[in-house]
Amino acid sequence: MTKEKTIAEKQLFTPFNVIAGIIIFIGVIITILRFTRGIGAVTNLDNNNPWGLWIGFDLLCGVALAAGGYVTSSACYVFGLKKYHSAVRPAILTAFLGYALVVFALHYDVGRPWRLPYPIFYSPGTSSLLFEVGLCVFLYLTVLFVEWTPSAFEWLGFRKLRAWVLRLTLVLTIFGVILSTLHQSSLGALFQIAPSKLHPLWYSGYLHVYFFISSMFAGMSMVIFEGTLAHRWLHDKMDETHLAEAEGVVLGFGKAASLIMMGYVGIKIIGIAVDNNWHYLTTGWGFWFLFELVGFVLFPAILYGMGSREKNTTFVRIAAFWSILGIILNRLNISVIAFNWHLPSADRYVPSFLEIGTTIFIVTVGVVVYKFIATRMPILYEHPDYKEHH
Amino acid sequence: MAISRRKFLTSMGAAIGAGTTGALTKAYGATNQHFNGYPESFGVLHDITRCIGCRKCEQACNEVNKLDKPEKPFDDLKVLDQKRRTGEAAYTVVNKFGGTPDVFAKKQCNHCQEPACASACFVKALKKDKTGAVVYDESLCVGCRYCMVACPFNIPAYTYNDPLTPKVTKCTLCLPRIMEGKLPGCVEICPKEALIFGKRKDLVKIAWKRITDSPGHYMEHVYGEHEMGGTSWLYLSRAPFETVDMREDLGITPAPQFTSGALGTVPIVVGLWPVLLTGVYAISKRKEKIADEERKEAVQAATDLATTEMNKQLSQLKNKMTKEKEAAVKTEVKKALDATAKKAAEEANAAEKTPVTKEAVDDDTGNEEE
Amino acid sequence: MEFFTLHDFMTYSKGITYLIMGAILVFMPIYWLYLTDRDD
Numbered sequence: 001m002t003k004e005k006t007i008a009e010k011q012l013f014t015p016f017n018v019i020a021g022i023i024i025f026i027g028v029i030i031t032i033l034r035f036t037r038g039i040g041a042v043t044n045l046d047n048n049n050p051w052g053l054w055i056g057f058d059l060l061c062g063v064a065l066a067a068g069g070y071v072t073s074s075a076c077y078v079f080g081l082k083k084y085h086s087a088v089r090p091a092i093l094t095a096f097l098g099y100a101l102v103v104f105a106l107h108y109d110v111g112r113p114w115r116l117p118y119p120i121f122y123s124p125g126t127s128s129l130l131f132e133v134g135l136c137v138f139l140y141l142t143v144l145f146v147e148w149t150p151s152a153f154e155w156l157g158f159r160k161l162r163a164w165v166l167r168l169t170l171v172l173t174i175f176g177v178i179l180s181t182l183h184q185s186s187l188g189a190l191f192q193i194a195p196s197k198l199h200p201l202w203y204s205g206y207l208h209v210y211f212f213i214s215s216m217f218a219g220m221s222m223v224i225f226e227g228t229l230a231h232r233w234l235h236d237k238m239d240e241t242h243l244a245e246a247e248g249v250v251l252g253f254g255k256a257a258s259l260i261m262m263g264y265v266g267i268k269i270i271g272i273a274v275d276n277n278w279h280y281l282t283t284g285w286g287f288w289f290l291f292e293l294v295g296f297v298l299f300p301a302i303l304y305g306m307g308s309r310e311k312n313t314t315f316v317r318i319a320a321f322w323s324i325l326g327i328i329l330n331r332l333n334i335s336v337i338a339f340n341w342h343l344p345s346a347d348r349y350v351p352s353f354l355e356i357g358t359t360i361f362i363v364t365v366g367v368v369v370y371k372f373i374a375t376r377m378p379i380l381y382e383h384p385d386y387k388e389h390h
Numbered sequence: 391m392a393i394s395r396r397k398f399l400t401s402m403g404a405a406i407g408a409g410t411t412g413a414l415t416k417a418y419g420a421t422n423q424h425f426n427g428y429p430e431s432f433g434v435l436h437d438i439t440r441c442i443g444c445r446k447c448e449q450a451c452n453e454v455n456k457l458d459k460p461e462k463p464f465d466d467l468k469v470l471d472q473k474r475r476t477g478e479a480a481y482t483v484v485n486k487f488g489g490t491p492d493v494f495a496k497k498q499c500n501h502c503q504e505p506a507c508a509s510a511c512f513v514k515a516l517k518k519d520k521t522g523a524v525v526y527d528e529s530l531c532v533g534c535r536y537c538m539v540a541c542p543f544n545i546p547a548y549t550y551n552d553p554l555t556p557k558v559t560k561c562t563l564c565l566p567r568i569m570e571g572k573l574p575g576c577v578e579i580c581p582k583e584a585l586i587f588g589k590r591k592d593l594v595k596i597a598w599k600r601i602t603d604s605p606g607h608y609m610e611h612v613y614g615e616h617e618m619g620g621t622s623w624l625y626l627s628r629a630p631f632e633t634v635d636m637r638e639d640l641g642i643t644p645a646p647q648f649t650s651g652a653l654g655t656v657p658i659v660v661g662l663w664p665v666l667l668t669g670v671y672a673i674s675k676r677k678e679k680i681a682d683e684e685r686k687e688a689v690q691a692a693t694d695l696a697t698t699e700m701n702k703q704l705s706q707l708k709n710k711m712t713k714e715k716e717a718a719v720k721t722e723v724k725k726a727l728d729a730t731a732k733k734a735a736e737e738a739n740a741a742e743k744t745p746v747t748k749e750a751v752d753d754d755t756g757n758e759e760e
Numbered sequence: 761m762e763f764f765t766l767h768d769f770m771t772y773s774k775g776i777t778y779l780i781m782g783a784i785l786v787f788m789p790i791y792w793l794y795l796t797d798r799d800d
Contacts, residue, residue: 040550047477047547050535078667080674111533111548111556119512123530126774127767129649130536131512132656135778170671171789178663178785182656189652193510193540196640208652428764504766518765619766646766653774660781664788 020368027361030354034108042108042354049340049349056335058105058359060187061328062098063137064211067219068226069095069144070173070180075252077173086242087249089151089379090230091223093370096144099137101366108358129189136183143176154383155376162386184215191334199338201280201289204271207334213267217260218327220253224320234374239381247313254316255308257323261301268293285341292333296326427503431522432568433590433622434577435597436496438634439608440584443470443484443494447576447585451482451498454564454575470494473635478547481561482576487634493627495634496576496585499524499545499561500614501622506645507537507546515558522590522622523563531557542618542640563622593624600626619644 034042045052072091076084107113120138125131146165153162188211195203204210227246230238238246272278280286300322307315336349374380449464451457458479462469470486475497477483482498501524508516508524515530516537533556538546549556564574572578577585586593597612613631614621617640625636632638763769 034553036553038549038551038553038556043550045550047475047538048544050538050548074667078671078674080671080678109534111535112531112554115513115530115532118530118532123513123515124775124778125512125514125771126778127509127646127653127770128512128536129653130510130534132653134512174664174667174671175785177667178660181659181663185655186652189649190536190539192648192652193506193645194542195648196542196637197539205651208655423769425763425766425769509767509770514771518767520764644766646770650770653770657777657781660784664784664792668788668792 016371020364023361023364024368026357027364030358030361031108033354034358039109039111042352042358044349044352044355046349048343048347049336051339052336052349053351053355053359054105054109056332057328058362059102059109060331060335062102062105063184063187064215064218064327064331065222065324066095066098066102067180067184067215068223069098069147069219070176071216071219072223073147073173074177077170078177081252083245083248083252086245087223087227090226090374091219092144092147093151093373093379094222094226096141096148097366097370099141099144101362102137103141104365105358105362129186129193132186133183133190136179136186140176140179140183143172143179147172147176151373151377151379154378154386180215181212185209185212187211188334191339194339197340197342198334199280199285199289199341200275200277201272201285202334202338204275206267206271206274209267210264210271213260213264214327214330217257217264217323220257220260221320221323221327224250224253224317225324228317228320230374230380234371234380237375237380241382242380250313250316251308251311254304254319257319258301258304258308261297261304261323265293265298265301268297285338288333288338292326292329296322296329300326425504427590427620428518428520428522429591431520431590431622432563432587433501433522433593433624434563434574435586435588435593435624435626437584437586437600438493438495438625438627438629440582441484441494441496442582442584443467443486443492444581445469445484446579446581447496448480448482448484450575450579451561452479454567455481455562457481476545476547476560478549478559480547481559485635487629489629489633493629493634495625495627495636497543497545497635498576498623499563500543501561501563502618502645503620503622504618504644504646506540506542506618509646509649510536510540512536519565521563521565521568523565523568524560525562525565526558526560528557533557540645542637542645590622590624597624597626616642618642619647 030042039045043052043054068091072084072087075081076088103116106116110116116134119125119128119131119134146168150162150165153159153165185208189208191198191203192205192207227249231246272281281290300319303315303319303322307313307319340348378386445464445467452459452464460479470484473485474480474483476499482496484494484496487493487495501518501522503518505516505518505524508514508518510516512534513530513532515527515532517525517527519525533548535548535558537558538544538548545560547559549559564572567574573587574585577587586596588596594612594615597615601608601610601612608626608628609630611631613625613627613636614623619642625631627634627636630638761772763772
């Protein structure tokens with residue numbers, strides 16, 4: 001009796017669960033504060049800086065890093081590259097949870113979250129890129145949810161439903177690529193309305209192209225990075241196929257990411273040329289811009305290239321993490337660092353601890369749910385009863 | 391099949407080229423169309439040279455809109471020592487800029503001809519009215535604050551500390567009062583006529599008349615005539631506008647035009663991506679099929695070759711075996727014959743060598759019974 | 761239909777465009793099925 005209880009306790013109070021529990025508890029407190037005392041009580045947002053960490057990180061980085069879903073599923077089902085098959089479900093799960101968390105985070109940031117359906121169902125502001133973002137995110141979340149359901153159905157044993165959903169795979173994948181192209185690019189285009197507020201080295205008429213292209217290697221890098229974490233923490237849940245295909249996925253995405261990142265560096269340089277902004281490169285902001293572009297795009301791109309050439313998965317995994325940092329840096333630069341660059345430093349924005357706490361809380365919820373699903377449903381392995389599906 | 395695929399790809403290439411070029415050029419969201427604004431819209435002309443910084447306009451605005459009273463009263467002029475921006479209970483502020491004498495300028499929503507806030511709003515909570523006022527509808531606002539990001543003049547404020555009914559706040563051009571034929575609160579109370587209200591097109595003329603009537607007295611520029619595509623609030627100043635916190639680097643492009651390129655690409659993606667992606671899928675499926683067939687053929691050919699080889703070897707072996715068998719038979723036959731011949735020869739020899747007996751001689755049959 | 765501002769024009773034209781986009785997304789899969797019906 002006592003022995004069972006101890007074992008049960010042991011399983012519940014793992015270090016992971018305890019830390020996650022504390023973070024979630026704090027998060028609940030912050031949530032209460034937010035909805036009883038307003039956004040101002042929890043954030044450092046003000047009239048000059050209406051968007052801060054929640055938009056810059058939770059929304060922009062969240063969406064960019066969840067791009068692995070459309071990249072992996074299109075690689076496998078549209079481009080016919082079967083070696084990525086075992087990576088599809090984890091990527092779709094990440095994307096689904098990522099977008100769900102973005103919507104969750106939005107409930108904190110937006111003044112009246114219960115009105116979020118308004119722009120789509122009640123009063124569409126069709127001139128707005130934010131309308132486009134909202135519509136696409138709403139539709140894409142639905143697509144991702146449907147793409148995830150086969151795993152759940154296999155877990156629950158709903159054979160017919162699962163078979164029916166699987167017939168939709170190609171259509172959903174293509175629809176997913178379309179929606180992803182649209183909202184990834186539109187998030188960048190949002191800032192195109194404020195040329196007077198974003199530093200010229202980051203502002204461009206091509207912002208929407210930059211965001212779309214960078215979402216591709218953001219997604220690939222996340223797939224590699226998460227695969228690395230899953231191998232460390234969820235290894236026992238992976239079947240032979242998954243383990244056997246892992247290296248191919250890492251090296252394949254490493255090569256692809258390297259190429260795309262090189263292209264991205266090229267079009268960023270073109271953007272400077274087109275607006276004749278070279279002289280900004282020799283300023284302090286110019287250094288920061290090059291720090292981001294050279295230090296966190298060009299260099300990891302080269303490491304990716306070396307890794308894929310020499311079949312060195314360690315290089316590729318390091319490059320993946322490095323690239324992810326670069327994506328985060330880029331999105332934060334555009335939304336909060338290089339945004340309002342001309343304001344005096346007293347008027348600049350820095351996130352509050354409660355804002356940071358909320359972000360950590362939201363990410364933790366994501367990790368907890370991911371772990372719950374990946375340890376119970378056929379994400380990292382193929383369900384033995386359904387092995388025939390491909 | 392090869393020809394139609396090539397044609398397909400070429401026509402796709404052309405279509406994408408045309409489509410994306412069209413969408414990426416920085417033309418209007420409406421190519422070749424020009425918009426002049428509502429013809430009878432109102433505006434306000436603010437002659438900065440006449441402002442004395444009395445802050446009565448701030449007070450009138452506060453009263454007309456029934457806003458919360460500020461901490462420091464409106465006649466406290468020490469407030470002017472700090473630069474202020476509009477806030478949730480301050481739709482307008484007057485700021486002081488150094489000089490001899492001091493220069494004062496009033497700031498509030500400029501009611502742009504092509505408002506960035508209205509363009510940004512994804513629920514149509516902000517709209518340009520035909521009177522010229524940019525109107526905010528609190529009943530639609532979701533609180534995304536994109537309008538605040540978009541406004542190049544940093545005007546809209548937000549009630550961040552209201553947990554359940556937060557809203558955007560800004561000058562309303564006193565639309566209710568205008569509709570009653572009254573003047574906006576600030577215009578009415580200004581003791582120095584630094585603010586005059588009228589039809590925008592008339593105010594532009596008045597502004598230029600003042601400039602030309604008093605050469606050297608004003609900057610030769612009517613701020614708001616063209617900035618961001620034109621605003622309903624127009625300004626005259628003696629000091630350069632940058633020195634009174636009015637940015638001169640905003641350009642004349644209206645805000646909606648900045649996003650029309652990206653917005654224009656959206657439907658092209660929806661129209662072409664299904665075609666492209668299905669095409670890629672079809673090509674990859676075809677390649678798979680061909681690869682499968684080629685593999686099957688290769689396997690078949692290899693099998694056939696192996697079979698032929700095997701048959702050849704078999705028949706060779708068979709021939710060889712047959713030959714060997716025949717040879718062996720021949721050898722055996724020869725051997726047998728040789729043996730028989732040898733035996734016969736031996737017997738013949740034996741018969742010659744042995745003495746001939748009577749019985750034996752008489753009997754020439756050779757039959758010897760011994 | 762007269763538009764006085766670019767914004768009004770864009771709201772209207774984009775509104776119609778979104779509806780067309782929806783129609784395309786419904787029509788295209790149907791058309792693809794029509795094209796590939798008789799494939800092996």
